[in-house]
Amino acid sequence: MARRPEGFGELRYDYATRRLTFLRPRREAGRPLAEALADGLGAPICLTWELTYGCNLACVHCLSSSGRRDPRELSTEQALGVIEQLAALRVFYVNIGGGEPTIRRDFYDLVEACVTQGVGVKFSTNGTTMTPDRAERLAGSDYVDVQVSLDGADAATNDAIRGPGSYAAARQAMANLAAAGMVGFKVSVVATRQNVAQLDAFLALAEEHRAQLRVTRLRPSGRGARSWAELRPTPEQQRILHRWLLAHPEVLTGDSFFHLSALGAPLAGLNLCGAGRVVCLIDPVGDVYACPFALHPEFRAGSVLDPGGFAAVWRDSPLFARLRQPDAGSACSACGAYEACRGGCMAAKFFTGLPASAPDPECVFGHGEAALAALPAGAAPDPGPGHDPMGRPRAFRQPVRLSGVRLTGGAANRP
């Protein structure tokens, strides 16, 4: 159990159950918890740390447009320094991602350093390096959680997004983790137009492996900017998704669908944009951003390599100070559902060219569609070439390897 006093009271985190406890004086109880957290905290509760832009896949919706490693990537020594800073701030856990974070030679050393210093770890992986031996090592730790990415309940659906062989690799990783006795690892799905019909199948797959299903929102960020129009769920699918998530409270969402709370019953979670308030992101070169869905200079808060390190960025960044201000009012303020949806996702708005005061582009009442239609051509920011210099949003690399075994076309597509 980790503990941390905050302005509103005290925060506690149980590493084994992965649950947070918020303790507030009863005289504060009239103020919603989300409102108290929107003011910001002394340190993030958790943060995403993308260790590398290198990746052996080229998913069409990649938030960080990953592919080739950046030569300015933090060294092992620099990364260990970041871990010390996070531990000193009592950040409860880091969500390690990338790219594919396990391709760094020092990946498991960095995970060990986090655990040793009391910082819990969940890492996101495409599963291509999850050998039985590694699964065994990971299964033995209460402090390390694993999240395998999967975007289709069959190879055809998944591999159209993540590349040939990726479904087979993810399924093998899941099998290895289950065989090692790792109960409750995460299977994380980005909800798309192509896979909303497979929600029951995803849940069955997760349960078959004693894993926990996680379904999250597709954002028009990174390579996702180019594929968003083709992949985003339809309005009817959003309603189906909302009903399905309400019917399955055991499915995690990373609170990524708070814009759907405008449909009626709120989904589990804070229903709050946590960017710069309770979470943030550190990128492979040490830059700090408001959140993983907003990797753009507009949302860059500073660098862990600046004087004062991460703590100074979290505490003093003008961007974060702005995000921690009460909402200045928007086109949504007068909407009866505003208290539920809070105007939606700032990253989704930014990368579709909408101002922060506009409705979410996927507003369930269609106000976002109307706002998008009124935009001039070219309003959305250019996502840029990302970290794949070939700039191939829909071309895939060679079939992936799992621990050195090359998957053939047949094996790669076997369910």
Added chain:
Amino acid sequence: MVTGEAQRRAQLVDGEPVTSEDGELVVEELVVEELSIDGMCGVY
């Protein structure tokens, strides 16, 4: 200085005393709310 009276009245949650930002024991009644670590937007 924490008085004996304050220690007796101090809030315990999960058997642990609750302290404020300046390290003082919290003696007033508390509201306890729980949330999954996954319940915050901004983590993929």
